[in-house]
Amino acid sequence: MTTLMTILGIVVFVLGLLFSIAWHELGHLTWAKVFKVRVPQYMVGFGPTIWSRRKGDTEYGVKAIPLGGYIRMIGMFPPGADGKVTARSTSPWRSMIEDAREQSYEEIQPGDETRLFYTRKPWQRVIIMFFGPFMNLILAFVLFLVVLMGFGIPQAQPTISLVEKCVVATNSTAAQTGTCGATDPETPAAAAGLRAGDKITSFDGVTVTSYDQLQNQIRQHPDDQVTLGIERNGQSLTKTVKLTTNTLQAIDSNGNPTEGTVKAGFLGIAPITPTVQLGIGQSLDQMGSMASQGVSSIVALPSKIPSLWGAAFEGKQRSLDSPVGVIGVARVGGDVLAMHAPASARIATMLQLLAGLNLSLFLLNMLPLLPLDGGHIAGALWEAVRRRAAALFKRPDPGPFDVAKLMPVAYVVAGIFLCFTVLVMIADVVNPVHVG
Structure with a gap:
């Protein structure tokens, strides 16, 4: 029975993760369509496509690896300085920029000239990119309210x-x-x-x-x-x-x-x-404290690498505040449903786990680094500042900020995130975090 509940907990968590990803991408998709940007694809997951269906000019689908998702918007980057999209270069760094630019234009069709992402006003691009992580924040807020006000949380008392x-x-x-x-x-x-x-x-x-x-x-x-x-x-x-x-x-x-x-x-x-149901004010205070802890945890991530390495490769004890990845959180989800505790407590803990996941997705995606959503938001805001300054000093409009020039940085950031993700994944497999 314990094994069955553990498997069920993992399945429930994976379904919750998939919903969180789909919910995130829905935020991007909705506002892209509001501002008439063409979106050829809305996908949950990566790798081979398991199922898809086309509605209008967008293909909706699910892919095999449930570790993320994306929407594909045309014209994410402006043309190069020469007005071309497919210019080539022998420089590997320059090739990264040109490859990214070319990919953002590869699905352009006649009539799409007015539906390119980069042609939207900076504030519109900020909304499109912000509403992905904001949807995760909304979901985290709702789930935390359900747990704190509906189920309640254990609170130590001075008795x-x-x-x-x-x-x-x-x-x-x-x-x-x-x-x-x-x-x-x-x-x-x-x-x-x-x-x-x-x-x-x-x-x-x-x-x-x-x-x-x-x-x-x-x-x-x-x-x-x-x-x-x-x-x-x-x-x-x-x-x-x-x-x-x-x-x-x-x-x-x-x-x-x-x-x-x-x-x-x-x-x-x-x-x-005892388990105490909180009022709205207490719940907001509790969520504020959780958000503050989340920010502190993200800031502290680099300092956790040595202990993660020790847990993954040197057999050292996994620390209580060790970061966990998708595999680790899924295993914790299995532990939660297998706990010897009332069903209401297990459900509340699972909901709190999913709420924490969505809060983390919001905080991570708001980092002002490409390829995260926050990097595109930072680029749009910088463009708005440049254009406002040019208008103020009566200078020519500098035009759109070319985010494609930051792609080498994006590859470095993505590489760092990938290495950290692999390290956490290994630690989650060989030295997992358990709850009881």
Whole structure:
């Protein structure tokens, strides 16, 4: 049964990925047609075509490899300085430019002269290119709202579910087995007589409003004597506790575990973690936090390469915040549906996984680099700036900005992305990330 649910989870994720890609390309297609750019192809996937159908002047289809998608618009690049499209050159860099220019014109038919992408106003090109990733952002927003407001998410509360008996390091064998040795000291919580069900209401006179706040305060006071306000069975109590220092899992500013351990203050309690449905304001705050974490993760991608290499080729442990690719996320999707948890929790986790995927697609595609959508947006914006400056200083119109000249850069960027994708794929196969 577990194997069946794992396979089902992978299939569900792949279908969700295909829908996300199709939804992305639909954003490009819709606005290309609004601004009367001819689109010969709308394809989900790469490689051999499995199915296609022509409607109007566009061929709609699905290809064999579900790792992306595209729409083909004619006239993506303007003609060269000589007004020609197929001029040749012995320079390999120049050939890249001319090949890209030629490909964007290879399907031009009589009457298409007014339907070329590059002839559209810069703001129209920005809309066409922006609405692909924006569709992913819309989908992520809707899915996150469904999860946060409909299903709810586990939220740790400053109420004790378990008092740990002894002080053991997070990365020790004793922590994994839950056993105490004869020489392991008693935890401050056990020594102070704290019990399961106690709600911690204050820390050294400061009102406690969340478990994250309490956790940060405990960690910041190693070996300090502190006063805790407790609510027990409807009665208010005060407990004086001598905290200790312990080796704990490192966390980020949002309380999420990160790679490595730290020495920090330790009390020795585990919180209750009920599933809480959030209001619209709380949901927006949560999504803002997720978007901020997504941006930080993308910025940090280069720094993850050494640990990915170690996980892929040196047998090192895969870090908690390691990037995962399509294969890795699909396997996580399989793990999610195979978890021993209520169906609602598994569905919510799968939806959150797909929401995170779409948020990542939005953030990555907005990078101002060719061949990403953000690179075309940057080119259109630069053209608008040049033309506005020329008009302001009464100079001749400089004409369209030739994005084709950036194709050598696009090939370098694509090569870097390809190498990183292959590295992540290998790590996902030989040393995958699992959830439980």
